[in-house]
Amino acid sequence: MARLTGARPVAARRWGCAAAAVFLLLLTVQAAQKADLSGDATAATINHSLTLLQRLQELLQHGNGSDSVLRVRTAASDEAKVFHTHQLLLSLQSEVFESLLRNQSVVTLHEPPETAALFEKFIRYLYCGGVSILLHQAIPMHQLASKYRVWGLQRGVAEYMKTHLASESSQGHVVGWYHYAVRIGDAALQESCLQFLAWNLSAVLGSAEWGSVSVELLLLLLERSDLVLHSELELYTAVEGWLGRQQPEGPMAERVLRAIRYPMIAPSQLFRLQAQSAVLARHYSAVQDLLFQAFQFHAASPLHFAKYFDVNCSMFLPRNYLAPSWGSQWVINNPARDDRSTSFQTQLGPSSHDAGKRVTWNVLFSPRWLPISLRPVYSDSVSGAVQSVRIEDGRPRLVITPAMSSPDFAGVSFQKTVLVGVRQQGRVLVKHAYSFHQSSDEVADFLAHADLQKRTSEYLIDNSLHLHIIIKPVYHSLIKVKK
Numbered sequence: 162m163a164r165l166t167g168a169r170p171v172a173a174r175r176w177g178c179a180a181a182a183v184f185l186l187l188l189t190v191q192a193a194q195k196a197d198l199s200g201d202a203t204a205a206t207i208n209h210s211l212t213l214l215q216r217l218q219e220l221l222q223h224g225n226g227s228d229s230v231l232r233v234r235t236a237a238s239d240e241a242k243v244f245h246t247h248q249l250l251l252s253l254q255s256e257v258f259e260s261l262l263r264n265q266s267v268v269t270l271h272e273p274p275e276t277a278a279l280f281e282k283f284i285r286y287l288y289c290g291g292v293s294i295l296l297h298q299a300i301p302m303h304q305l306a307s308k309y310r311v312w313g314l315q316r317g318v319a320e321y322m323k324t325h326l327a328s329e330s331s332q333g334h335v336v337g338w339y340h341y342a343v344r345i346g347d348a349a350l351q352e353s354c355l356q357f358l359a360w361n362l363s364a365v366l367g368s369a370e371w372g373s374v375s376v377e378l379l380l381l382l383l384e385r386s387d388l389v390l391h392s393e394l395e396l397y398t399a400v401e402g403w404l405g406r407q408q409p410e411g412p413m414a415e416r417v418l419r420a421i422r423y424p425m426i427a428p429s430q431l432f433r434l435q436a437q438s439a440v441l442a443r444h445y446s447a448v449q450d451l452l453f454q455a456f457q458f459h460a461a462s463p464l465h466f467a468k469y470f471d472v473n474c475s476m477f478l479p480r481n482y483l484a485p486s487w488g489s490q491w492v493i494n495n496p497a498r499d500d501r502s503t504s505f506q507t508q509l510g511p512s513s514h515d516a517g518k519r520v521t522w523n524v525l526f527s528p529r530w531l532p533i534s535l536r537p538v539y540s541d542s543v544s545g546a547v548q549s550v551r552i553e554d555g556r557p558r559l560v561i562t563p564a565m566s567s568p569d570f571a572g573v574s575f576q577k578t579v580l581v582g583v584r585q586q587g588r589v590l591v592k593h594a595y596s597f598h599q600s601s602d603e604v605a606d607f608l609a610h611a612d613l614q615k616r617t618s619e620y621l622i623d624n625s626l627h628l629h630i631i632i633k634p635v636y637h638s639l640i641k642v643k644k
Contacts, residue, residue, distance in 0.1 A: 217288045221246070229262050231284070232269045235277045241269070242277065244284055254287040257309045275301040276308075286314055294318070296325060296334050300341050307345065319350055326357040327585035333370025339378060358382060360580075360591035363390045363483070366399040376409050376417070383420035389481040389580060389591055393425035396480075401440045414440075415447035422476050423448075423455035425511050431455060451476070459513035463636050464572045466512075472636040479511060479633040481578050481594065488578075488631035493526060496557075496626040497613045500527045509569055510634040520575075521564040524630060528613050530558035557608040559595075561630065573634050574598060581608070582627035583619055589627065592620070598635075 227245035234241045248266075252259035261268050272280060279298055283305045286292040292314070294302050299322050306315035326335050339354035358365055359382060365371055374382075379400070382388065390396055400421065404414055418441070423431065431452060434441055441448070458466055458477070466472065479487070489505035502525045509518035561577050576598050583592040595604040611620040620626060 214289050217250075218285070221285060221288045228266060230267045232267065233277050233280050234269060234271050235274050236271070237274055242280060244281070246284065251287055254313075255309045255311050258287075272305075276305050279305060283309075283311075283314075287311070294321065296328055296330050299325075299334075299338070303341075303345075319347060322350060323353045326353060327588060327590050329588055331369075333365070333368050333373070335365070336370045336373050336378065340375060343377075355381065359385050359387050360389050360594055362388050363395065364588075364590070366390065366395065371399060371403065372406055374403065376407070376413055379403065379417060380420065383417065384475070386475060386478050386480055387578075387594060387596075389483065389594070391483050393422050393480065393482070394427075394430050397421050397426065397434070401438060404440050411444070415444050418444055418448050419451060421448075421451075422478070422480070423451050424458040424477055425479055425482075426455070428456060428459045428513055461512075462514050463510055463512050467572055467636055477636055479635075481580065481631050481633075483629065483631075487633070488629060491524065491526075491628045491630060493626040493628065495624055496526070496621070497528045500525065502526070504564065505630070507632040508634075510573060510636070515569070518569060520567075520632070522630075522632065523562050523564045525558075525560040527558040530556060557611060557613060558603060559607045559628075560603040562602050573636055576633040576635050578631040578633060579604060579607070580629040580631070581620065582622070582629065584622045589622065 221244075227247055229246050229248045229251070231244040231246055232241040233244070248258075248262045251262065270280075279294075279301050282292050282294070282298075283302065290313075292302070299318055303315060303318040303322075306312075306318060322338050326338075328334070335354050335357055339351060339358070342348075342350035342354060358378075362382070383396075383400075388396070400417060404417065409417070426434075435445075435452070454470070454476075457470075463472070482488075486508045488507060489503075491503055493501055502523065504521060504523050506519045506521050509515040509520055559579060561579075563575070576596060579595045580591050581593040581595075582589050584590075585592075593608075595607055597604050608620065612618050613620065613626065616624050
């Protein structure tokens with residue numbers, strides 16, 4: 162496998178090429194056999210492909226008949242890892258190797274330690290088409306696949322990263338994967354990482370991973386209204402700790418602090434921050450106007466405040482707060498059984514002027530709701546004839562309506578957000594977030610692809626559906642008054 166020897170004799174090289182050619186021939190024959198046997202009921206397939214893969218692994222392991230040598234060096238070591246390989250197999254998978262081995266049989270490759278440590282796995286993939294990796298190996302394996310243009314492996318590792326965002330690791334990995342996706346320009350991986358971080362931000366804030374967030378990523382997160390966390394105060398506390406550790410330049414720190422939504426923090430908590438926060442004291446002049454506006458927001462009625470200030474901006478738009486005043490958790494046991502309903506109360510709005518005012522909400526869940534077009538139809542021509550409708554034709558339905566109306570609703574609409582929690586890699590995380598406005602009482606595509614009839618459904622935790630319903634008051638300017 163790793164022996165320091167020179168190039169093999171010409172005869173051995175020819176044997177290696179012949180073995181690879183036989184391998185390709187067998188694959189071609191196998192495909193042809195499938196096509197030939199498709200119409201015969203007595204046909205059977207004799208499949209020894211696993212044995213063939215084992216033979217290919219042995220070729221790599223023992224170097225039998227190799228016609229090329231790869232020497233992998235790192236700057237940190239004088240020794241080289243040596244791999245006796247077969248030019249045809251490498252060239253089939255990688256155009257880079259095809260070019261490197263065209264006029265030479267011994268190639269020296271220079272790799273950083275993290276990719277050199279995985280080079281044996283990487284070469285094994287070129288022979289066998291499969292590789293097993295761990296979380297910390299994803300980036301270096303993707304780097305190898307990209308460098309040597311092994312596109313199938315590159316796509317496979319990227320997909321592995323997207324599907325393992327929820328995996329638990331001691332130091333965290335999603336932030337690192339996001340930064341890597343930015344460097345290589347993988348927009349799909351960037352968006353997957355951003356969405357995971359936004360929907361599970363509370364878990365990230367309390368982890369070691371939070372300290373590795375770049376200022377660019379932090380600003381992107383602070384711009385979002387779909388962040389899921391306990392409260393805006395929790396976010397400010399985490400940002401304060403991040404600023405204390407990272408010590409960014411003054412203008413950048415001020416940009417970060419101005420992205421906090423201070424009107425969503427209660428006045429008593431704002432007073433405490435002004436008195437106790439060293440970070441706020443250091444940059445007070447940069448956010449003084451925002452703090453003053455927040456106190457004004459809490460002092461006046463929202464309707465009166467909206468006459469003089471623009472409330473149609475992100476500063477007055479709540480995020481997805483998990484605190485009890487913003488919504489309620491709902492665990493539905495055995496959700497496929499029948500319809501369920503529940504009620505809960507939320508605050509009218511975040512303004513302290515409305516403290517004590519509550520809105521009651523009614524929620525209906527149906528596991529097998531049928532659209533009108535699919536409901537049973539009785540026929541006059543045939544007595545009792547009913548259109549056959551299968552249970553699985555129905556889809557889950559969730560309806561959220563206010564149980565009351567009030568003059569206090571003037572100038573405010575309610576955005577409803579439903580978080581769906583799932584257990585992934587032993588942790589309960591947010592898999593979906595559905596949002597809809599006051600003009601609609603239900604989510605159009607709620608759990609459209611979830612099979613709640615199966616106890617093994619990924620949407621069920623111990624045969625229960627875990628939802629968290631959040632009501633977000635959104636203020637609107639009704640009258641424009643000249644200042």
